[in-house]
Amino acid sequence: MKKKAHFKADEARTGLGVFKGLEVRIGQVIDDEWDEPMGPTPMPGPTGLRSWDHKLLSKYHPSYMPYCQVCCLCTFGKCDLSGDKRGACGIDMKGQQARIVLAAANIGNAAHLAHARHLVEHLIEEHGPRTELIQGPGTEIHAPVSRLVTGMRPKTLEDASIILDYCESQLAHTLSATHTGQEGSWLDFESKVLHVGMIDQVSMEIADLVQISTMDFPQADPEAPLVDSGIGMMDTSKAIILAIGHNIVPAASITDYITEKKLGAKVEVGGMCCTAWDMTRRDPNAKVIGPISWQLRYIRSGKADVIVVDEQCIRTDVVTEAQKVKAPVISTCDKAVMGLPDRSDDSIDSIVEELVSGKIPGAYIPDHHKVGAVATKVALAVMPKRRKMKFFPTKKQIQKMAQECKKCSECIRSCPNNQPVMEAVLAAQTGNFEPLRDVYRNCIGCARCESACPNDYDLHSWMVVAAEEDCRNETFKVRTGRGAIQDTEIRSVGQPIVFGEIPGVIAHVGCANYPSGGADIYEMAEEFAKRRYIILTSGCAAVSAGHVRDENGQSIYERRGGEFDAGCVVNVGSCVSNPHIAGAAIKIAAIFAKRNLRGNYAEIADYIHNRVGAVGISWGAMSQKAASIASGFWRLGVPVIVGPHGSKYRRMLLGKAEEERAWTVYDARTGERVVTAPGPEHLFYAAETVDEANVMTAKLCIRPNDTGKGRSIKLSHYIDIHEKAYGFFPEDVWKYIRRETDIPITLKDKIHAQMKENKWKERTIPDPTLLKEMVMGGGK
C-alpha cells in the first residue's frame, strides 16, 4: 500500500518530549506485510466507480416526488421548475431533485465523518497515533469496508486518520457538485449519492473501529451484555444524568468519573439515541432510556437532574425545555453549542457553582476531562431539591385546562401521524384520559401539536401524564452493541446465505420516526426471526426492537441469541456500527468465495448484489444520516425499505419487473447473457404499512444465485407472508421459477397452474454477474 500521509497536532506528548505545532508529512506508508494484491479502485474519486453506479441506476430507476416545484438555492431564483421548465442555471426538475438527494446524503456523511474525525483526534491525543486498532477475536478480515474502498487495512489510529483524510476530500468533492453551475445530470448526481454513501460507510467504520479498540467496548462479542432499558428502569432515588446524542467521549468521561469516585450508588446515567448504546458498550451499568423520540417526554418528566448533549439528533430546543424543569444543560460538542456560555477555561468548581445556583442555564464545556466531574457534582447537588418539584400538571388540572379547547384541529394538522390529539383533549374534558394515552403510544415526540396550539397547551406533557403507567412499565433488557461479526460466524453461515438456504439477512436500522409506534419494529423483527432469517439491529431501531415483552416477560434480545446465525437477533450497536452489517456481507465474499477485497469495490458489490440476500429496513428513517447510510447500502447493491415517512426522501429507486433487459446478467462461466428473475426488484422503497414491508422484505431477499433449494425456501416465505397480509396467492411466483427444483413442494399445483398460464419456460441458473470482466477469461 502506498499512500501519502499528513499528520498535524497542536500539541503532541511523546516519549521524547512535548511537541507544539507538530506537523509531519510522509511521502508513503507501505504496508509490506500484506500480500493481498491491490484491486483496480483503491481510494476512488467521485467518478472512479461511475460505471458500476450506472449499471445499478439503469436497473433501478430514480422515481422523483418533488417537495416543491421551485429551486431556491441561489439568487438567480426562485426558479419555477414545473412542467418542462428549466431554472436560470439550466437545471431541470429531475436534476434538481437528484441534487437535493445528494445534498441530504452529503449532510448525513458530514455528520458521521466529523464524528469520526473528532474521535480519532481525541484518541490520538489520549493514546498516541500508533495505538493499535482491534476489532475483536476472530476478525482477521479487519475493517472490511475500509480495505474494500481504500485498499488500506487500518492498523493504528494514524492509519485511521489517513483514511479519514481521503473521506474528507471525497465529501468536499460531492458537496461541491451541488453548487450552482456544477453537476447538471440527474444520473451523475445519483452516482455521487452512491459515492458519498460509500464514503459514509468508511467514515462510520473508522468511528466505530477506533472506539471499539480503545474504549473497552465489546469486541465482536455475540454475548455482549444485556443492559437495562426504558424510562421505568431509571432509579429516581439516585441523581440522574441524561446523555443525548452520538459521541461517547463526554459520556465516557461521566461514567468513568462515577466509577473512579465510587458514586454508582448515588448517581445513575442513562442515554438516549446512539450515545445510549455506546455508553452501555463501555459501561453496562449505564442505561438505555429510549430512542431519539423519547427525549422530550423524559426531559419534561423532570427526572433528569443534568442533561449532557454531544452531537447529532439532539432536540435543538433542549436548553429551553431543560429550563422548564430547572435542569442544567452541558453542551460538549462544537457542532451543538446551543447558545450556551463557553466555560472550557474555568475551574470545575466555579462551573458547578454557576450551574447549581441557576445563574446560567447551562454551559459549553468542550474539555471532556471536565465534563464527568461537572455533570456528576451538579447532579448530586441539585437532585435533593429537584425531587421535591413537580413538573407535570395533575390530571385534574389537565381536565380543567382542556375545557378551553378551541376545537380548531391545529394539533391534528400539525401531527406528522395525524393523531386524534384534539379528540383526546376533548375526552380529557370529561376525565377520560385513555384517548390521550393512546396518542402517547403512537407519538414520535416532536411536540408540533404544542407549537400549533393557540392555547399553548403542553399537549405532549398531557400525553405523558395520561400514559404515566406505561412509562413506569417501560422496563426492558436489551443486548448492547456487539460490534463486528466474526469471520468464524461468517464461515458457518456464508454458504447457506449465498445458496439461499438461510433465506435472508435483515437489518433494522435508523431513527424513530415511526408511523404508528415502535412496536412495529419488534413485530417485523420477530416475524422474520421465527422464520430463521438473520436479524441485525442498530441505533434507535435496536432500542425499539427490544421494547416489547413477550408473554414470559422477555424482550427479543433475552429470548434470541446474539450470534450471526439463523433466528438470532444481533445488535451491532450505534449508528456508526452499521458498517459491521455491510462488513458481514463483504466478508461473505472474502471468506466463502475467496474474493480479494483490497481496493476491489465493484467486484464485491456485484457479488453481494447477486448473491447475498440482505435487506435493510429503516422503518423510522428521519435524518439525512439515514439517507447517507442507505446510500452506502445501495452502492453495494443491497435494497433498503423505509416506512411511509421515508417517501419524504422524495426519491425511490425502483425496478420494473417486466423489463427483461434490466434483469439480464452475464453467466460468468460462459459469458452468455442470461435473463434472471427480477430480484431484488427494488433498491429503495417506502412501504405504506408493516404488511407491505413484510411482503416486500421477503421478496427483496431473492437473488439470481439462489440454489434450487434456496429459491424454494425463499419463495415459501414470500408466498406465506403475502397470503397472510394480502389474502391471496401472489401472481408473480412463476417469474421466480427457473427450474422445477425452485418450486416449494407443497405449493406445486398452484405454481404449476400459474406457470402454464404464463407460458413459463425453463431457464438456466447462471453464475451471475453484471460485470463483463468477471466472465472467465476476462470477458474478451
Place this chain on the structure above:
Amino acid sequence: MVMRPVPWQTGEICGPDSAKSLTKAAQLKRDLGKMKKPLLIVGSEAVNMEHGKGDMIDYAIALSEAGKIPVVATGGAIKSFIEKGFEGAKSMGAMELAFYLQDETWKGPHEKGPHDMVLVYGIPYYMQWTMLSGIMNFGTHLRRITLGRYYQPHADWSIPNMKEKQWHALLDEILEFVGGGK
C-alpha cells in the same frame, strides 16, 4: 376546523400549481366525460374509514362498479376487497404506482390502460402528497382527483378539508354522478 383548500398537514405546502377545490360532484362533469380510462387507487387507511353503513372499501367497490373503474389497492388494502368478495381489485405499492403512472404507455395492473385519470384516497396523507407530486410533475398526461376528506394540493381536483358529514354527502353525490348509489 379548517374548511379551506389549504394542505391539511400544515407543513405540506407546495409550489406554483395547486388543486382546485372540489365541493360538488358536477365539477367533475367535464373530466369524467372527457377521460375514458380512469383508475381508482385505494390506500390502507380506507379499511378503517367508515362510510354510510359500510366503510370506504365498500364505497370503492360501489364506485368501481358504477363507473366501471378498475381498482388498485395499496398497502395491503387488497385483503379487505377480497374478504368482501370483490374480484376487480389489484394490489400494488403506492410508490410503485407513483413510478409506473409516470409512463404514459403503462397499461395498468388490469391491462386496461393507458390511464388518463386517477382517483385516489386512503393512503396516509403525506405519502399520498408525495405520490401525487411525482405524478403531477412527471405524469402530466394524467388528471388527478382526490376523494379523501383532506386537501391534497398536488391533485387537479381535491376536496378542501371537509367536515365529516359534508364529505360523506359529497362522496354519495359523486357516486350518484357516475351512475351508482341508487
